[in-house]
Each structure stands twice: as C-alpha cells, then as structure tokens.
Amino acid sequence: MTTKLRFDPVLLLAVPAAIYMVIVFAIPVLWLVARGFMDADGFTLSNYIKFLSEPFNWVVIGNTLRVAFWTTVVCLALGYPTAVALARSKGAVQVAMLIAIILPLSVGVVVKTFAWQIVLRRDGIVAALLVATGVWDEPKLLLFTEHGLVMGAANVFLPFMILPIYSVLKLADPNLQDAAATLGAPPVFRFFNVALPLAMPGIIGGVSIVFSLATSMYVIPSLLIGDRFQTLATLTGRAFLLMRNEALGATTATILLFLAVAIVACSALLSRGKGDSR
Amino acid sequence: MTEPTRLALRRRSFLAGSLAGAGILAAPAIVRAQPKEMVVGGASSQQTWTNEIMIPAFEKKYNIKVVYEGTRSLVNLEKMQKNKGSQYLSLVQMDDPVMITAVAEGLLTPLTKVVPNAASLKPGVTHMEGMWVNYLQPWVGIAYNTNRMAAPTSWAEAYDPKYKGRVILPGLQNTEGVMNLFLASFLKTGKPMAEAQKDMDAAFAKLKEMKPNLLMAYTQEGQAYNLLEQGEAFMVYGSISTLALARKARGAPIELAAPKEGTFSMPSGVALVKDGPMPEMAAAYIDLMLSPEIQAQLAAATYALPTNGKVPAPAGLDKLVIHPIDWANVSANRASWVTRWDKEMSL
Numbered sequence: 372m373t374t375k376l377r378f379d380p381v382l383l384l385a386v387p388a389a390i391y392m393v394i395v396f397a398i399p400v401l402w403l404v405a406r407g408f409m410d411a412d413g414f415t416l417s418n419y420i421k422f423l424s425e426p427f428n429w430v431v432i433g434n435t436l437r438v439a440f441w442t443t444v445v446c447l448a449l450g451y452p453t454a455v456a457l458a459r460s461k462g463a464v465q466v467a468m469l470i471a472i473i474l475p476l477s478v479g480v481v482v483k484t485f486a487w488q489i490v491l492r493r494d495g496i497v498a499a500l501l502v503a504t505g506v507w508d509e510p511k512l513l514l515f516t517e518h519g520l521v522m523g524a525a526n527v528f529l530p531f532m533i534l535p536i537y538s539v540l541k542l543a544d545p546n547l548q549d550a551a552a553t554l555g556a557p558p559v560f561r562f563f564n565v566a567l568p569l570a571m572p573g574i575i576g577g578v579s580i581v582f583s584l585a586t587s588m589y590v591i592p593s594l595l596i597g598d599r600f601q602t603l604a605t606l607t608g609r610a611f612l613l614m615r616n617e618a619l620g621a622t623t624a625t626i627l628l629f630l631a632v633a634i635v636a637c638s639a640l641l642s643r644g645k646g647d648s649r
Numbered sequence: 650m651t652e653p654t655r656l657a658l659r660r661r662s663f664l665a666g667s668l669a670g671a672g673i674l675a676a677p678a679i680v681r682a683q684p685k686e687m688v689v690g691g692a693s694s695q696q697t698w699t700n701e702i703m704i705p706a707f708e709k710k711y712n713i714k715v716v717y718e719g720t721r722s723l724v725n726l727e728k729m730q731k732n733k734g735s736q737y738l739s740l741v742q743m744d745d746p747v748m749i750t751a752v753a754e755g756l757l758t759p760l761t762k763v764v765p766n767a768a769s770l771k772p773g774v775t776h777m778e779g780m781w782v783n784y785l786q787p788w789v790g791i792a793y794n795t796n797r798m799a800a801p802t803s804w805a806e807a808y809d810p811k812y813k814g815r816v817i818l819p820g821l822q823n824t825e826g827v828m829n830l831f832l833a834s835f836l837k838t839g840k841p842m843a844e845a846q847k848d849m850d851a852a853f854a855k856l857k858e859m860k861p862n863l864l865m866a867y868t869q870e871g872q873a874y875n876l877l878e879q880g881e882a883f884m885v886y887g888s889i890s891t892l893a894l895a896r897k898a899r900g901a902p903i904e905l906a907a908p909k910e911g912t913f914s915m916p917s918g919v920a921l922v923k924d925g926p927m928p929e930m931a932a933a934y935i936d937l938m939l940s941p942e943i944q945a946q947l948a949a950a951t952y953a954l955p956t957n958g959k960v961p962a963p964a965g966l967d968k969l970v971i972h973p974i975d976w977a978n979v980s981a982n983r984a985s986w987v988t989r990w991d992k993e994m995s996l
Contacts, residue, residue: 427992485875492881493814512814514881515865517996594872597865598820599996613822614984615723 400628407621418622435602436630438520438592439585443532445525446581450532451574455566457533458540472530480527484594487523488514515596523595528584532577539573575642579635586631603627686714687927689934690728691742693719698950706943707934713927715934722747729756729922736922739931744824744916746980748781751920757781758923763932766939766957773973774956776918784938785947786914786954786971789825790905792888794877804832804908807886808859815883816862817873821990825887826866827979828913829856830986831972832887835910842911842972849986853993866994877903889915894952911970914954 407418422428457468475483490496491513498510513519551565567574589604603623610620691699696719704715718725722743729738729751743751751757761767761779774783791801797815801807807816819826834852835845845851864882867873870892876882878901885893893905919938921931937943944955954962954971961967 427988430995431991485872488872488876488881489879492876492879494880512864515996593868596996598822598868598990599863599866599994601991601995609822609987614987616984 403621404625404628405621406617407625410618418618419626422619422622422626431601431603431606432626432630434600435586435604435627438517438524438602439582441521442524442528442585443578443582445521446529446532447574447578449525450529450577451536451570454533454536454540454570454573457537458543459545472533475526476530480590481594483527484523484591487519487526487595491519491522515599517596517600520592520596520600524585524588524591527591528581531580531584535576535580536570536573539576540570543569571642575639578638582638583631583635587627603630685712686716687739687930687934688716688718688737689740689742690718690720690725690738690922692721692744695719695742698947702943702946702950703934703938707937710937711930711933713930726751726756730754734924736925738922739925739927740919740921740934742784742917742919743781745776745781745783745918745974746916746976748776748918748920749977749980752777752780756923757920758928760921760932760935763921763928764936764939766936769941769957769959770939771956771958773971781918781920782935782939783914783917783956784919784935784944785917785951786956787889787891787917787951788907788914788954788966788969788971789828789887789889789912790893790907792874792877792885792893792903792905794880794883795902795904797880797883800904800906801884802906802909804886804910805836807862807884808836810861812862812883814862814864816859817864817876817882817885818859818866819870819873819885819887820866820868821983821987822868823870824915825889827983827986828974829887831913831974832910833859843975846975846978849982849989853989857993860994874901874903890952890954891915898952907966907969911972913974914971916976917953 408414408416410417453468453472457465457472460468492498493510493512495513497513498507501507502510513522547565547569548561551561556564586602587604588602589608592600592602592605603626607620607623607627610616610623689699696717699717699719704717707713707715718728718738725738725741725743726747729736729741732738733756741751741757748757757780759779760782761775764782767775767779767782770782774786776782791804791807793801798812806812818829821827821830830849830852831842831846833855834840834848835842837851837855838845838848840848864876865873870889873882873885873888874892874896877885878896888905890905893903897903897905919935921928921935925931938947939957941957941959944957944960947953948955948960948963952963954966954969962969
C-alpha cells in the first residue's frame with residue numbers, strides 16, 4: 372500500500388483562517404520572540420540573562436504558575452462532576468444546565484470581577500455566612516488576596532473546563548460503566564479504569580485551555596488583586612504600555628508563552644503515553 | 650454553475666478594492682480643501698471640556714474650525730516626531746514629562762511672548778523658559794467616604810492603625826501614585842518637598858509602614874472609587890480632584906480632603922508646536938484657554954484649580970499649596986521606582 376500524498380481540495384477551506392492567523396498571530400508572535408533575542412548589536416541572550424538573574428522575577432514566575440495551577444485544580448474539581456452530570460442529564464434539565472454554563476460567558480470579565488468585589492467584601496455574603504456559621508469570629512478580608520484571585524479566575528474559566536469534558540463524555544457509551552459493574556468492578560476501580568480514561572481527552576483539553584488562560588490572564592488579576600501582585604502577564608503589559616521597554620516585554624511574553632506551551636504539551640504527552648499502554 | 654459565481658466575486662472584490670483606493674486618495678484632498686482648520690493634539694480625557702467649552706468659544710471668536718485629536722501624550726509626541734518638517738498639529742496638550750522630551754527634540758516653540766495671558770499665570774506653572782504652561786491644576790487629595798470617617802487633615806493620617814485594611818493607593822503606573830512616594834519621603838524626613846522628591850530610600854521605608862492599612866493598590870481608578878463608595882475602603886490616598894469631585898457631584902458619599910502639608914497637581918501642559926500650521930491662531934487658542942473667563946469655566950467643569958492668578962480658587966482651597974514636581978527626575982527614575990515598588994510593596 373503506497374501512501375501517496377494526494378491534495379484534498381476540502382483543505383482549502385482552512386486557507387482564509389490560516390491567512391488570517393498568520394497575519395494577526397504568527398507574524399506578531401515571531402516578531403515578539405525575535406525581539407527578546409535582540410539588542411542594538413544584533414542577536415543576544417542578555418535580555419534573558421538579565422531577567423532571570425533577578426531573584427524577584429522568579430517570584431513573579433512562581434506567582435504566575437501557582438495561581439494558574441490552583442485555578443486549574445479548582446476548575447477541574449468543580450468542572451468534572453458537573454460535566455458528568457451534564458452528560459447524564461436529558462431534555463429540559465440538560466438545556467437549563469447548558470444555559471447556566473454558557474450564559475455567564477456572555478457577561479464580561481470586568482462585570483464579573485466587580486460582582487466578586489461585592490460578594491467578597493467584609494460586609495458581603497461570603498463573610499456574613501462564615502461569621503453566622505461560626506467559622507470566623509469576625510469578618511476578614513477575602514478581596515485582594517491570592518485566594519480571592521483563584522476563586523474569581525476559576526469562576527471565569529469554569530465553562531472552559533466543563534465543555535470539553537462534557538463533549539467527550541457525551542460520545543462515550545453510558546453502558547460501559549454498567550458493563551464494568553456487572554463484571555464485578557467496584558466503584559473506585561470503575562472510576563479510575565473506566566470513567567477517567569474515557570474522559571481523559573476532555574480533561575486534557577479542559578486543563579490545557581484553563582491553564583493557558585490562567586497563566587496569561589491580565590484583567591482579572593489587575594482587578595481582583597491589584598498592583599501589589601505581579602505575574603508574567605501583568606509585567607509584560609506594563610513593559611509595553613508604561614515603560615515602553617520592548618526588550619523586557621518581549622522577554623517576559625516569550626517566557627510566558629514557553630511555560631504555557633511546555634506545560635500543556637507535557638500534560639498531553641503524559642496522558643497519551645498512559646493511553647497507549649492501556 | 651461555478652463560472653458566474655466566480656465572476657460575481659471578482660466584480661465585488663474589484664468594487665471593494667476601488668472604493669478603498671478612492672478613500673485613500675480622497676482623504677488628503679478633504680484636508681487640503683479646508684485651509685481654515687486647526688488641529689489640536691490632546692488627551693482623550695480632555696475631549697469633553699474641549700468640545701463643550703474651548704472649541705465653541707474659539708470658533709465663535711475667530712470663525713475657524715478646530716479639530717481635536719484626543720489620544721495620549723506619547724502618541725502626540727510620536728505624531729510630532731514623525732511629521733517633523735511638515736507638522737500638521739498646531740498645538741499640543743500633553744503631560745509635563747512628555748513635554749520635556751518634546752523640548753529636548755526641538756518640537757516645541759516658546760509661547761510666553763505670543764500669548765499675552767501667560768503673563769497673569771500663577772508662579773510655578775510656566776516651564777523651561779516658556780516652552781509650555783499648565784492650563785489647569787487638577788490637584789491630588791485624600792478622597793474619603795463621609796459615612797465612614799471624618800475629614801483627614803494630614804497625609805500622615807492614613808498610617809493610623811485604626812484604618813487597617815481600609816486604605817487604597819494608586820499603583821506607580823498611575824502618575825498620582827508616584828506622588829505618594831514624595832509624600833512618604835516628606836513624612837519620613839521632614840525635608841522640604843523639593844528635596845524629599847530625591848530621597849527614595851526614605852520614601853519606600855515610610856510607604857512600607859502603610860502595608861497593614863492597605864486594602865489594595867489600583868491601576869483602574871473606577872474600581873478604587875467603587876470600593877470607596879461601597880464603604881469597603883475608607884480612603885483613596887492620592888485621588889485626583891477631577892475624578893473624585895465629579896463623582897461626588899453625581900451623589901457619591903465621598904469628599905476630597907486637601908491636607909495641610911499641601912499637595913501636587915496632575916500634569917496638564919499646553920504648548921505650541923514648532924513650525925506648526927497657523928501659529929497665530931494656535932497662540933490665540935492658548936491665550937483664550939488662559940483667559941480669566943475660560944479659566945473660570947474650565948476650573949468649574951473639571952474641579953481643577955485655575956492657573957491664571959486673576960481667577961479665584963474654589964472656596965476653601967485658596968490656601969492650598971501646590972508643590973512643584975521635578976518631572977525630569979520622575980522621567981529618569983520612574984522605571985526603577987516601579988521595579989522597587991513591585992518588590993517592596995508586594996503582598
């Protein structure tokens with residue numbers, strides 16, 4: 372059997388999007404990456420050496436990854452069960468659930484973060500509830516803390532976790548679980564050996580999307596934690612908008628891009644390896 | 650079946666292409682056809698009062714059309730840099746630090762000799778031998794929630810432990826945030842304001858003492874006022890009169906205190922573009938802007954202090970001292986201050 376490369380005209384359908392993305396994304400990103408490796412004399416690594424030799428910048432990288440990690444964890448913990456319930460539901464219930472998940476996407480990030488401000492403030496609902504139930508002795512500050520940021524970010528990104536998992540689970544045969552049960556698999560075994568592997572492509576998709584969004588978020592931290600907590604994204608924004616320091620901005624942006632791509636690629640590779648051995 | 654479709658597409662794209670081409674050709678023609686049109690470069694935040702007060706008054710007096718290009722100071726600078734030799738802006742309203750750069754690059758021409766009203770300006774608002782003047786002084790005070798606290802009288806008050814978690818600072822990305830460094834240095838050392846601006850070690854040492862009292866540091870002022878008006882924050886430490894008093898006028902339960910140590914004002918410069926079109930008209934525009942009648946109107950509309958000495962300050966503010974800021978020092982060091990802020994003021 373010869374594998375002859377035959378041109379499929381249907382592929383042409385992707386040409387407009389490809390041209391569009393090359394102009395608005397690929398060329399600017401390449402320029403940006405190249406800019407980080409340039410100074411007045413040409414190629415250089417000095418921008419990176421300068422940035423990475425400053426201990427505080429490692430704190431910034433740590434901030435970025437830690438917040439993105441916990442945001443992804445919260446989204447997964449809340450999103451996976453929701454996606455299972457959504458895939459299992461039918462009719463009006465499913466429509467209502469889908470609306471409840473998708474409708475918040477139409478509310479802008481700024482509006483959402485302002486709503487969080489009201490919910491999380493000292494005389495807000497959450498603090499009142501915690502005091503009333505005796506968890507707290509007195510109202511404390513939830514706003515403008517890392518916990519508040521993770522809660523807010525997870526709220527914004529949750530649909531991006533639920534929807535990919537749901538779309539995968541929807542296609543899986545619901546009888547597989549029952550089949551495993553009739554063959555004597557206990558619930559925990561069924562979860563790890565049937566349910567989870569079936570959902571894995573969706574989980575990888577959701578984790579990749581949420582993690583990438585969370586490493587690069589800019590508006591959410593600037594509103595939910597403010598100017599006293601820097602991430603790579605806020606440093607990049609400031610380098611370009613305030614300091615007009617293209618070299619610094621290109622460096623931080625490239626590090627951010629590298630970290631996001633590397634972690635997403637690693638998680639995909641890891642799970643694929645696992646899938647093959649199955 | 651496919652042929653006519655393709656043909657139609659080609660016709661349509663041809664039509665679109667030629668329309669776009671005609672647009673490009675037509676634009677300069679329109680500009681050329683209107684010789685009596687003067688272009689003012691400014692900030693978009695100044696658009697409202699320019700449209701409502703300045704332009705109607707000027708057009709009525711001189712029968713000439715004014716086009717206001719509202720953008721940002723640095724964009725105006727770029728416009729002048731790119732059009733050196735064939736400037737199309739006649740005058741510019743820019744922030745003082747950007748004016749310094751423009752002077753260094755030879756983009757401005759002195760205005761004091763051709764603008765009669767510049768002679769009645771208050772001391773301290775004419776810069777670099779008349780290269781630019783401040784047309785208003787939006788002053789910076791402490792905005793506080795009137796339901797939560799009494800009027801603060803001193804900049805030192807925000808350090809009081811009773812305001813734990815209740816104070817909002819502007820970040821250093823905002824110009825009013827930079828002024829907090831000078832105030833902190835002044836409070837720490839007691840040096841005169843001009844010297845205090847140079848002592849950043851004292852500034853950061855003092856500002857760090859405020860950390861327990863900080864609710865947050867903002868980059869978006871709308872959020873800060875939101876928290877203040879809800880009562881979550883008691884004060885915004887470093888609040889611009891133009892913003893705070895406009896919100897108060899709309900019914901927010903806030904007031905802006907003018908501390909006894911005096912304060913600073915936000916940059917608000919106007920300058921003549923060197924070799925810009927219609928130099929006489931441009932000078933006349935600035936002269937009108939600095940005239941007592943227009944100054945009174947602008948000050949009322951923007952809640953800023955007038956810079957013309959003949960116009961009285963708003964009630965209760967006649968004794969408010971506005972300390973000058975060494976903007977060259979700010980421009981040269983701001984990036985390093987921002988980096989230091991990140992480290993020393995972080996959560």
